[in-house]
Amino acid sequence: GAVVSQHPSWVICKSGTSVKIECRSLDFQATTMFWYRQFPKQSLMLMATSNEGSKATYEQGVEKDKFLINHASLTLSTLTVTSAHPEDSSFYICSATRREAEAFFGQGTRLTVV
Amino acid sequence: KQEVTQIPAALSVPEGENLVLNCSFTDSAIYNLQWFRQDPGKGLTSLLLIQSSQREQTSGRLNASLDKSSGRSTLYIAASQPGDSATYLCAGVNDYKLSFGAGTTVTVRA
Secondary structure, three states: OOOEEEEOOEEEEOOOOOEEEEEEEOOOOOOEEEEEEEOOOOOEEEEEEEEOOOOOEEOOOOOOOOEEEEEEEOOEEEEEEOOOOHHHOEEEEEEEEOHHHOEEEOOOEEEEEO | OOOEEEEOOEEEEEOOOOEEEEEEEOOOOOOEEEEEEEOOOOOEEEEEEEEOOOOEEEEOOEEEEEEOOOOEEEEEEOOOOHHHOEEEEEEEEEOOEEEEOOOEEEEEEO
């Protein structure tokens, strides 16, 4: 299957700092990528749709100023958690959709804000 | 808005038994339905994708069916193995967006 690479796999940061997470599609061009958040023992919640060359589309209730998304190329989308606080601690996962709308996911990033 | 429900939430079976995982969705106009596996602390691995024009897909010991009229999909895993222990998620795809169920956590006992 297609490969989507996410980096870093885990990060610990101090409260008030910013953290950048990268998502790359390694073997296909992805004009659209998606960012999800997952709380323990819960399912994935879509945060935003990342569109190459244009602004991201955020789901209701997601703060666009806190979760900055940049999709600068057809293979790379980044999520920056700005001024992180402990409540932002979570598991963040990206996905890219190939033809036939098959979605492939990155390995996820465990963010812990202390 | 697409809502996806998975039953049961957890399942424990002895090795060798067949597994049946259920998924139901509210919007029958889904484009695709996709099944994933998630191991603890890891991302999602795509298992099977069923396009809206299809009724089932098979890969090895896995078989998934799709009935759009009743809003249901079922994942069958034959002859379960301890390595099949994981959480299985189904997702309905509408406009390239995935709506996930809460998952079924499977434990296969050796």
